[in-house]
Amino acid sequence: xxxxxxxxxxxxxxxxxxxxxxxxxxxxxxxxxxxxxxxxxxxxxxxxxxxxxxxxxxxxxxxxxxxxxxxxxxxxxxxxxxxxxxxxxxxxxxxxxxxxxxxxxxxxxxxxxxxx
Amino acid sequence: xxxxxxxxxxxxxxxxxxxxxxxxxxxxxxxxxxxxxxxxxxxxxxxxxxxxxxxxxxxxxxxxxxxxxxxxxxxxxxxxxxxxxxxxxxxxxxxxxxxxxxxxxxxxxxxxx
Numbered sequence: 001x002x003x004x005x006x007x008x009x010x011x012x013x014x015x016x017x018x019x020x021x022x023x024x025x026x027x028x029x030x031x032x033x034x035x036x037x038x039x040x041x042x043x044x045x046x047x048x049x050x051x052x053x054x055x056x057x058x059x060x061x062x063x064x065x066x067x068x069x070x071x072x073x074x075x076x077x078x079x080x081x082x083x084x085x086x087x088x089x090x091x092x093x094x095x096x097x098x099x100x101x102x103x104x105x106x107x108x109x110x111x112x113x114x115x116x
Numbered sequence: 117x118x119x120x121x122x123x124x125x126x127x128x129x130x131x132x133x134x135x136x137x138x139x140x141x142x143x144x145x146x147x148x149x150x151x152x153x154x155x156x157x158x159x160x161x162x163x164x165x166x167x168x169x170x171x172x173x174x175x176x177x178x179x180x181x182x183x184x185x186x187x188x189x190x191x192x193x194x195x196x197x198x199x200x201x202x203x204x205x206x207x208x209x210x211x212x213x214x215x216x217x218x219x220x221x222x223x224x225x226x227x228x229x
Binding site: 004006009032036041042043044045046049051090092094095101102103104105106107108109 | 120147149151156157158159160161164165166172174175206208213214215217218219220221222223
């Protein structure tokens with residue numbers, strides 16, 4: 001069974017500082033990996049995804065993530081955090097093999113607080 | 117405007133009283149799914165549908181039913197709600213599966229007393 005672990009429940013950074021949110025997955029084959037962001041009172045929005053190819057993927061809002069197969073990780077990074085980045089971030093894993101697939105497993109989420 | 121619409125946004129009910137949460141999307145998406153969000157547990161998938169009349173269980177389907185009679189609608193039915201179903205529920209849709217970008221509704225906060 002596939003699973004996702006986000007080890008950090010809550011992270012606090014200062015505005016302008018760099019950010020790294022951790023994600024570890026468990027899956028028997030090559031996974032599809034995603035990062036979603038949830039602003040308060042809202043649904044989730046896709047930040048970026050990894051399917052294959054270059055292991056460093058770029059997303060919206062200046063975020064990037066790196067797939068490391070040897071570490072089963074897909075950490076999210078941003079070089080300089082803005083106050084508007086304060087939100088909850090979710091890592092998710094789906095099954096590789098095409099887009100027609102139904103099951104998507106989310107991690108527990110990491111709440112990001114940004115101090116001015 | 118492309119969107120996923122859930123209703124109601126807030127619902128308080130009592131144990132055992134059947135309820136339905138509606139979900140509708142206007143993007144002609146094939147795939148729709150329901151999730152519940154609980155603190156510390158993230159989002160857990162309840163049911164999903166790859167197409168009309170095709171539904172399948174997610175990770176936590178017990179106590180829930182769904183139907184997909186037409187492409188745009190995917191209601192979530194709680195036949196006999198219990199307090200452990202108190203949660204925040206999200207409907208999502210995508211073009212053709214969970215690996216396509218999901219579009220989420222704004223959520224339904226359900227309280228069962």
